[in-house]
Amino acid sequence: MGRDKEENKEQIQEQNLIELPVRSLWQDAIHRLTKNRLAVISFFIILLYLTVALLSGLGLIATRYDEQAYKTDPSGVSVLDSYRPPCFDHLLGTDIQGRDVLSRVIQGSWISLRVALTMSVIYITIAVILGALAGYFGGWVDDLIQWIYQTLASIPGLLLIIALTFVLGKGLTNVAIALGLVGWVSLCRLMRAEYLKHKSRDYVLAAKAQGIGDFRIMFRHIFPNTLHIVIISFSLGFIHAIMGEVVLTFVGLGAQSHEPSWGRMISEARAELARDPAVYWPLLSATVAMFIVCLAFNIFGDALRDSLDPKLKV
């Protein structure tokens, strides 16, 4: 009995000696992220953006974005209250149709979120499936998939997105689809490399020995171990989607004139600034909104990468 106690004591002492906190990859990442103050702030900005976007998407806030304001001119006729500078009724002023800019900026967050999510679903699905197939099976499957993405990578991205949206037809959904169909190459490369690395690991061999099917191994066993790459890519991908929407809308392929997208507001600014006095508020509102969201995603995405996989070149 006495000896057992001694042994227990020793064991406890040993445990004390090695009492370094044991954290999983995700716990460690969260620990590091919370220590990075900028990342935490960015995280809350992103959360706020997502909340605002979802609420306006559900029609709970900024519902009157299409409503036109009227005013009475000196002769007593009711006319469109267009280009009213920021005031108490319209905190960010009104646009050419007398519509409230603040409401439209808020609705714009929903549009950008929609574009980003559609794009992400498409490109992540393609990248993960093709990357997994190429890395796991190798051989001709790998050759074929590599050929596909090398070809795709050798067409300038913007040009291909434009051509694709052009043939798919104009509109935001097609912009998002085109961004997704073109944007999967770099994530696919990373996934392929990751599957190459994992396929000869012991846990995969053990699963194979148990007779588990290839696809189950690929997506149930290996995929969770590559999830951090997908998450980092997803976070940084938002910026591409938001910026891409602006360019394509300006080019005339994205949002049409009645849609309250940020790209639309920035595209129309050229004519608005040329007026006298210059109408700056729609441009400024949309740019600042985009700037804050992109900045938050940039900082948070970087911090995420640094805490999950600092060597990753996304």
Added chain:
Amino acid sequence: MSAYIIRRLLYLVPTVLGVCLITFLLFNVVTTGEAIAKQRLGQHATAEQIEAYLKVHGYDKPLLVRFFITMKDLLTFNFGRSEVTHQKITTMIFNGMGPSLSLMVPAFFFTFIISITIALFTALYRNTWLDRSAVVLCIIGMSVPFLAYIILGQYILGYRFKYFPVSGYEWGLGVFKFLILPGLIYLVASLGADVRFYRTVILDEINQDYVRTARAKGLNQNIILFKHILKNAMIPIITRVVVTLPFLFMGSLLLEDFYGIPGLGAMALNAIDGNDFAVIKALTFIGSILYVLANLLGDILYALVDPRVEFK
């Protein structure tokens, strides 16, 4: 070296075939001849008009035949005529290249030099307030949309303060005054991403053993930076430069449109506006070929800066 280049050239064959295939698929499978004809001729086009359009543009032939015709046309740079201006597309591209190059080459060159220099400085003073504020500025710069840079730059510097002409272009040396403002905007807009990228690349090298050895030998800091570190950081730098090269020819879509520069970027925008399928097709293909060639150049440069590449 020549064996290496020949090998690389052979690698181009499947890529160029793939590019042809994608271009073909875009205009024959993703969208159909009927859809294109309807968009070109308008809603009220009669069935005869659509049929005539299909016949003229070869859409009446079977898919496989069309594929080989498209392949032949693309590979011989026979793009036909614009559906809007009825000019030969090869002539249009040839005319547009000059303005695009005159804008992009100087802009790209200065951006490259300046961002590398800033990156070297930030890497040299890493983890000081200078470095940190530079990184913060880079991220801030990256978060502003390119379009906002263009619009605000043109408005403030061109329209309000009249330092530069708002837009325009002319042939000859006088063009200089039209190119400064768009060039400057390109510089400012690219600086954030570029500096950050080059800084990371240089920092990857600066902690390597050979740098410590060089320091221990008592080498001058500048020699270490420019001779040792920059040389070893060349591979990622080349990769980044090569990716940009095609855009020197293709120009910048947005800049050319805003500043009235009659380059290929403006041509692409006009084609989108006018539903000019033939021009979009030609530009997609030309852009891809330029990209493929730039990658070939990159591969050759890799081998020049790092002889080990040849044997991989």
